[in-house]
Amino acid sequence: MALVKIENVSKIYQMGEVEVKALQNISLSIDKASFVSFVGPSGSGKTTILNLIGCLDKPTAGDVFVAGEHINLLNRKQSAAFRGSVLGFIFQSFNLLPVLTTFENIEYPLVMIKNISQSIRNRAVLKVLKSVGMLEQKDKFPDQLSGGQKQRAAVARALVTQPKLVLADEPTANLDKKSAVNVIQLMRAMRDELGTTFIFSTHDPKIMKEAEVVFTLEDGMLLTEDSRKNNFTF
Amino acid sequence: MNKIFKMAIRNLMRYKRRTLLTSLLITVGILTVILFSGLAGSFKEMMIGQITDSNLAQIQIHKKGYVASIDSMPLNLNLSPKRYKTIENILQDHPDVHAHAPRIKLSAMLSNYSETTNIRLNAVDPEKETMVCPDVTDRMVFKDNVRKKLFVKPGEIIIPKNLAKGMKIKAGSLVVIVAQNKDSSINGLNFTVAAVIESVLGPQGKEGYIHIKDARTLLRMEKPEVTEIAIRIKNFNKLNTVYADLKSSLLKFKNEKGEPIFEIHTWKKLSPFVNIANMIDIMTISMKIIMIAIVLISILNVMIMSVYERIREIGTMIAIGTSPGKIMGLFLSEGFFLGLVSGIAGNVIGVAGIYLLNIFKIRFSFGRVDNLILSPAININELFWLTVIVLLVSVFATLPPAYKASKMEPVDALRHV
Structure with a gap:
C-alpha cells in the first residue's frame, strides 16, 4: 500500500518576472517501509519534491497524499502537527539546535511536539541513541561532535518519535565518503529495524546505490523510476 | 515550559557579550531611575517638610x-x-x-x-x-x-x-x-x-x-x-x-x-513650591519614560538580531513540527529573562546606591537654610512596579521579532544562508 502518493504535481516559483518550473506534472507513489532515493543534478527538483512530501511547501497544481492525508489541504498549524506526528527530517547541514546537548536535541521533538512524560522520553531517547551508536556522546553539544556524529544524532532525532516517514535532503552532502556510507547504512538498518519509510535525495552515485527505489529527476520532470540497484552517473 | 525557559536562557548565554551589554544598559537605566527617584523624592519631601513644618503647616482653615x-x-x-x-x-x-x-x-x-x-x-x-x-x-x-x-x-x-x-x-x-x-x-x-x-x-x-x-x-x-x-x-x-x-x-x-462659611486648603494651594514639587514629579516620570525607551529599544534590537541570526534554526524547529506558539514562546521567554535579570540587577545595585548615598550624606542649602541632608529612599512598591514595567516592556519589545519568527515559512527559513 502506498504511503506517499503524488498526482500530477507541479511547482512553479515566481522569480521576479521569470517563472521557474521546479516540478512539472509529476505522479508517483512510494510504498510503506521502502528505502527511496530521489536523484538528479542540482536544480532538478529533488529538494522541492521532498519539501512537498514533507508538508513544508504546497504544490502549484496537483495533489499530495501522505499516510492517507491530503496534505495540500492542511493549514499552517495542522501542517506543523502533521509533521510532528507522521514525519521525521534529516537535513544536509544536520541542523541540530546548538544550545541543546545530543540527548536534548533528540529529546526535543518528544518535549515540544509530543509532550511525553520524562521517564518515557528518557527511555525512548536512550534507545535511539544506542541504536545510532551515540550513547557516549549524549551530553556533548553539537559543536563538540564530528560531522558523521552530528548526522547520526540527526537521524536519531528524526526517528525518536517513531514517524511513518523520514525525509532526508542530501543527508550525506557534508560528510566524508566513509561517514556518508555509514549514515546511509544506519538509515537502512533503522528501516529494517523499525519499518520506517526513508526518502532521501542525493547526487552521489555511491549513495544512490544503497536505495531500493530510485526516482530520477531532471529539470523538474520525472525521468525514470528504477526499483533495481543500478549505477547512476551525472 | 521548563524546556522553553531552559532553551531561552541558553540562547541568551550563547551571545554572552551582547546579552551582557544589553543587560548592562537596562541595568544602568533602572539604576538611574532608582537613584533619581530616591534623590528627587527625598529633596521634595525635605522641601515640603521645610515649608510645612517651619511656617505654613500642612492644612489651613479660614473663613471663606x-x-x-x-x-x-x-x-x-x-x-x-x-x-x-x-x-x-x-x-x-x-x-x-x-x-x-x-x-x-x-x-x-x-x-x-x-x-x-x-x-x-x-x-x-x-x-x-x-x-x-x-x-x-x-x-x-x-x-x-x-x-x-x-x-x-x-x-x-x-x-x-x-x-x-x-x-x-x-x-x-x-x-x-x-x-x-x-x-x-x-x-x-x-x-x-x-x-x-x-x-x-x-x-x-x-x-x-x-x-x-x-x-x-x-x-x-x-x-x-x-x-x-x-x-x-x-x-x-x-x-x-x-x-x-x-x-x-x-x-x-x-x-x-x-x-x-469655611474654606480649607492643603499646603499645595498655599505655597508656590508646589510647582517645583510637580516639576520634580514630571522629571521623575520623564526618567522612567527614558528608561522604558532604553529597555524597549535595546531589547527590540537584540531580539531582532537574534531572530535574523537564527533563521535556519527557526526553520528547523518549525520543520520538525514545533508549533508557531512555542516558537513565539521561546523568543518571548528570552526577552522576559533578559528583562528579569536586568531588572533584578538594576534593583539590587539601585538599592545599594541608595544605601551608599545615605552613608555618604549629601548636604545642601535651600533658601536660607543650610546643611540640609538628603535621605534618599525608595519603597518596595516602587521597586516592584519598576520591575513589572521593565518585564512588560521587555516582553512587549520582543513581540514583533517573536511574531516574525513564529510566522516564518519553514521552506524559506531552511533555505536561508
Whole structure:
C-alpha cells in the first residue's frame, strides 16, 4: 500500500518576472517501509519534491497524499502537527539546535511536539541513541561532535518519535565518503529495524546505490523510476 | 515550559557579550531611575517638610474668601470664637489630626524710633504653634538660649532678618508696632525683640511673630477672633484623605445664602513650591519614560538580531513540527529573562546606591537654610512596579521579532544562508 502518493504535481516559483518550473506534472507513489532515493543534478527538483512530501511547501497544481492525508489541504498549524506526528527530517547541514546537548536535541521533538512524560522520553531517547551508536556522546553539544556524529544524532532525532516517514535532503552532502556510507547504512538498518519509510535525495552515485527505489529527476520532470540497484552517473 | 525557559536562557548565554551589554544598559537605566527617584523624592519631601513644618503647616482653615485676598491680610474675614470652637470640635474628633493652632495674621507698621516700615505678623500661641510647625524655631536667632516651645512671650516680637538688618535691630532692641483694626482704629504697642528669624525661602520674607494675646490687645478685639487655623496630621501620606474628610465636615456649615462659611486648603494651594514639587514629579516620570525607551529599544534590537541570526534554526524547529506558539514562546521567554535579570540587577545595585548615598550624606542649602541632608529612599512598591514595567516592556519589545519568527515559512527559513 502506498504511503506517499503524488498526482500530477507541479511547482512553479515566481522569480521576479521569470517563472521557474521546479516540478512539472509529476505522479508517483512510494510504498510503506521502502528505502527511496530521489536523484538528479542540482536544480532538478529533488529538494522541492521532498519539501512537498514533507508538508513544508504546497504544490502549484496537483495533489499530495501522505499516510492517507491530503496534505495540500492542511493549514499552517495542522501542517506543523502533521509533521510532528507522521514525519521525521534529516537535513544536509544536520541542523541540530546548538544550545541543546545530543540527548536534548533528540529529546526535543518528544518535549515540544509530543509532550511525553520524562521517564518515557528518557527511555525512548536512550534507545535511539544506542541504536545510532551515540550513547557516549549524549551530553556533548553539537559543536563538540564530528560531522558523521552530528548526522547520526540527526537521524536519531528524526526517528525518536517513531514517524511513518523520514525525509532526508542530501543527508550525506557534508560528510566524508566513509561517514556518508555509514549514515546511509544506519538509515537502512533503522528501516529494517523499525519499518520506517526513508526518502532521501542525493547526487552521489555511491549513495544512490544503497536505495531500493530510485526516482530520477531532471529539470523538474520525472525521468525514470528504477526499483533495481543500478549505477547512476551525472 | 521548563524546556522553553531552559532553551531561552541558553540562547541568551550563547551571545554572552551582547546579552551582557544589553543587560548592562537596562541595568544602568533602572539604576538611574532608582537613584533619581530616591534623590528627587527625598529633596521634595525635605522641601515640603521645610515649608510645612517651619511656617505654613500642612492644612489651613479660614473663613471663606480669605485666601483670595490673603495679600491684604483682611481682618474682617476673621473667624469668630463660636466658629473657631465649631472647627476645633471637628478637629479634636478627627483621629488623624495631630494638632491644630490658631493664628491671627495682620499687617502693621514697625518702628525703631528713628525709622518706620511695614511688617507682616503672625500672632500665634507658641505652644500650639510648635505642635503644628515643629521646626518654626530652627530659623530663629535668640539673644539668650535657644527657645523651643515658648519662643515668643507676651510683649516680645520676632523680627524677619531682612528688616532687622535694614533697621539695625537686634535681639533685645525695643520697637513699636502700630496697627489698624477692622474698625479703622489705630493702636500701638511696645515690644522687645526676642529673636531675628530667617525666612525659609530667602530674603523676600517679611513675616514676624508676636504672641496671640498681644495681637488681640493691639487690634482691640472684643472677642478672641482667629484668622486661620493651622493643622498638622499624624501621617503626611494621608494628607488628601484627611483633607477630603475635613472639607466634607466643614461644607455642612453654610450661611443664610446657602454658601459655605469655611474654606480649607492643603499646603499645595498655599505655597508656590508646589510647582517645583510637580516639576520634580514630571522629571521623575520623564526618567522612567527614558528608561522604558532604553529597555524597549535595546531589547527590540537584540531580539531582532537574534531572530535574523537564527533563521535556519527557526526553520528547523518549525520543520520538525514545533508549533508557531512555542516558537513565539521561546523568543518571548528570552526577552522576559533578559528583562528579569536586568531588572533584578538594576534593583539590587539601585538599592545599594541608595544605601551608599545615605552613608555618604549629601548636604545642601535651600533658601536660607543650610546643611540640609538628603535621605534618599525608595519603597518596595516602587521597586516592584519598576520591575513589572521593565518585564512588560521587555516582553512587549520582543513581540514583533517573536511574531516574525513564529510566522516564518519553514521552506524559506531552511533555505536561508
